[in-house]
Amino acid sequence: MKILFLSEHDNKKLQISNYHVLTAAQQLAGEIDVLVIGDHCETVVQAAQKLPSIHKVLVADAPEYAHQLAENSAELIASLAKEYQYIVASASAFGKNCLPRVAALLDLALVSDVVTIISPDTFERYIYAGNALTTVVINESIKILTIRQTAFSEAEPDKNEVAPVEMINTVFENKRTKFINQELTKNTRPELTAAKIIVSGGRGFKSAENFKLLEKLADQLGAAVGASRAAVDAGFAPNDYQVGQTGKVVAPDLYIAIGISGAIQHLAGMKDSKVIVAINSDPDAPIFAIADYGLVADLFDVLIEIEKFIKDKECN
Amino acid sequence: MKVLVTVKRVVDYTVPVRVKDDQTGVDTANVKMSMNPFDEIAVEEAIRLKEQGIAHEVIVVSIGLPVCQDTLRTALSMGADRAILVETDLDIQPLAAAKIFKAIALQESPQLIILGKQAIDSDHNQTGQMLAGLLNWPQATFISKLKVENNCVQVTREIEGGLETLLLQLPAVITTDLRLNKPRYLSLPQIMQAKKKPLQIMSASTLQLDLQPRLKIIKVVAPQKRRAGIKVSSVTELFDRLKNETQVW
Numbered sequence: 001m002k003i004l005f006l007s008e009h010d011n012k013k014l015q016i017s018n019y020h021v022l023t024a025a026q027q028l029a030g031e032i033d034v035l036v037i038g039d040h041c042e043t044v045v046q047a048a049q050k051l052p053s054i055h056k057v058l059v060a061d062a063p064e065y066a067h068q069l070a071e072n073s074a075e076l077i078a079s080l081a082k083e084y085q086y087i088v089a090s091a092s093a094f095g096k097n098c099l100p101r102v103a104a105l106l107d108l109a110l111v112s113d114v115v116t117i118i119s120p121d122t123f124e125r126y127i128y129a130g131n132a133l134t135t136v137v138i139n140e141s142i143k144i145l146t147i148r149q150t151a152f153s154e155a156e157p158d159k160n161e162v163a164p165v166e167m168i169n170t171v172f173e174n175k176r177t178k179f180i181n182q183e184l185t186k187n188t189r190p191e192l193t194a195a196k197i198i199v200s201g202g203r204g205f206k207s208a209e210n211f212k213l214l215e216k217l218a219d220q221l222g223a224a225v226g227a228s229r230a231a232v233d234a235g236f237a238p239n240d241y242q243v244g245q246t247g248k249v250v251a252p253d254l255y256i257a258i259g260i261s262g263a264i265q266h267l268a269g270m271k272d273s274k275v276i277v278a279i280n281s282d283p284d285a286p287i288f289a290i291a292d293y294g295l296v297a298d299l300f301d302v303l304i305e306i307e308k309f310i311k312d313k314e315c316n
Numbered sequence: 317m318k319v320l321v322t323v324k325r326v327v328d329y330t331v332p333v334r335v336k337d338d339q340t341g342v343d344t345a346n347v348k349m350s351m352n353p354f355d356e357i358a359v360e361e362a363i364r365l366k367e368q369g370i371a372h373e374v375i376v377v378s379i380g381l382p383v384c385q386d387t388l389r390t391a392l393s394m395g396a397d398r399a400i401l402v403e404t405d406l407d408i409q410p411l412a413a414a415k416i417f418k419a420i421a422l423q424e425s426p427q428l429i430i431l432g433k434q435a436i437d438s439d440h441n442q443t444g445q446m447l448a449g450l451l452n453w454p455q456a457t458f459i460s461k462l463k464v465e466n467n468c469v470q471v472t473r474e475i476e477g478g479l480e481t482l483l484l485q486l487p488a489v490i491t492t493d494l495r496l497n498k499p500r501y502l503s504l505p506q507i508m509q510a511k512k513k514p515l516q517i518m519s520a521s522t523l524q525l526d527l528q529p530r531l532k533i534i535k536v537v538a539p540q541k542r543r544a545g546i547k548v549s550s551v552t553e554l555f556d557r558l559k560n561e562t563q564v565w
């Protein structure tokens with residue numbers, strides 16, 4: 001059994017998601033080859049070599065791959081596919097963009113957003129915004145999967161093993177798609193999908209100015225910041241903060257939802273959090289139906305109190 | 317420019333779905349059905365291109381039972397010019413849908429195909445990317461901005477850490493994200509007018525494609541429910557309980 005694992009990186013470092021997806025790949029019980037597609041990505045390759053229990057690192061390093069666009073990445077992956085029984089990647093914007101195209105090139109189906117590996121051909125995934133869980137059997141010769149990062153624990157890096165590197169010299173061009181730019185949100189806080197604590201804000205914040213209060217709280221708690229769709233649509237927070245069915249799926253130890261009513265689409269993205277705290281002035285807000293601890297209060301009062309509480313704690 | 321838009325009939329996003337007792341699926345009998353919200357955004361974007369004089373024709377296509385004509389009529393009411401229903405009672409999965417859309421694209425030769433990034437029932441998020449792969453056209457998924465320039469389309473995509481802007485040569489396939497636009501409300505005259513617009517029905521079998529489902533769904537269950545916890549009366553109580561009752565604080 002051979003598994004091709006498509007790594008996710010920014011040409012400088014491996015994303016944390018890789019360590020979670022690797023745990024899923026390990027459950028498939030096969031020989032894992034890690035594929036790094038990028039440009040000047042030596043540091044990524046070095047980190048990939050230290051991923052635990054992998055066989056080798058395949059490297060496609062060329063200017064054509066600098067922005068990891070779907071078109072030529074998919075061609076490259078499809079060209080390697082027949083050696084493998086599985087192709088796996090994270091169900092992130094990158095994996096979701098690229099792997100279905102690979103599947104189509106190979107005339108294969110794909111299982112998206114896998115949360116449980118039941119057996120080598122049987123998987124669980126959510127449908128209807130997490131309101132139903134399906135068990136799916138796939139009989140394709142090559143099984144292509146995207147993995148929900150938060151459903152699998154993080155594999156520990158292995159310092160003693162260094163997997164060999166194999167360069168792929170064939171370069172696929174991408175003449176019809178041109179990269180213009182990227183505007184990445186400047187963020188010194190933990191990544192949403194990897195954070196232990198998330199504070200998340202909704203429409204209740206009323207303005208982008210007020211939303212900064214939440215960011216301040218996040219910094220005090222060492223937390224990541226999330227947002228509901230309503231808050232993002234209203235321009236309080238950037239798009240990559242969105243938690244939900246169509247945004248990010250998170251599962252921190254502690255999720256504090258502030259001023260979020262709790263539409264099912266939002267709950268789909270956070271209901272696997274270990275402990276959920278909801279703070280909302282509306283006692284009937286649906287978020288309270290899934291929260292472990294609910295506090296009915298004005299969020300602005302609560303923010304001041306929490307800030308004070310934490311400051312006092314620090315002083316003691 | 318000709319624009320092709322795909323639409324799917326799904327359980328309305330406001331309906332709380334219920335899993336059937338025999339674990340074969342979700343109960344869709346007597347449930348409000350609507351156009352998939354991402355597809356509605358796709359139709360809206362195509363119509364805006366027409367209103368700007370960039371598109372000259374907007375064609376909407378759907379796959380499924382005869383009742384999907386309702387969804388196509390909604391798209392026609394919004395302003396699409398004509399509709400095609402590819403009729404089938406098969407469970408059409410993303411690869412099969414992409415094959416059907418490819419066949420329609422080869423017949424219609426659109427310059428731009430717009431799809432919703434995912435359907436809110438099966439949540440696959442695959443069909444657009446698969447269609448682009450089958451056609452060997454450029455693709456841009458999860459887009460929140462679109463501008464047609466000469467023979468290209470400039471799009472802004474919502475990606476993991478923020479936004480990415482790409483320039484694609486036409487013909488191309490794009491999939492919509494939530495913030496691309498806000499679909500319009502329908503007026504009664506528009507709904508009446510749409511009844512006269514052409515809606516072509518063809519049987520999927522005439523396309524002679526392999527449409528059999530490749531994913532076998534063996535069980536559908538309701539996920540484990542979280543129970544509501546307790547209400548606390550103050551911030552101090554909240555943090556005390558977090559400290560004493562959980563390991564997360």
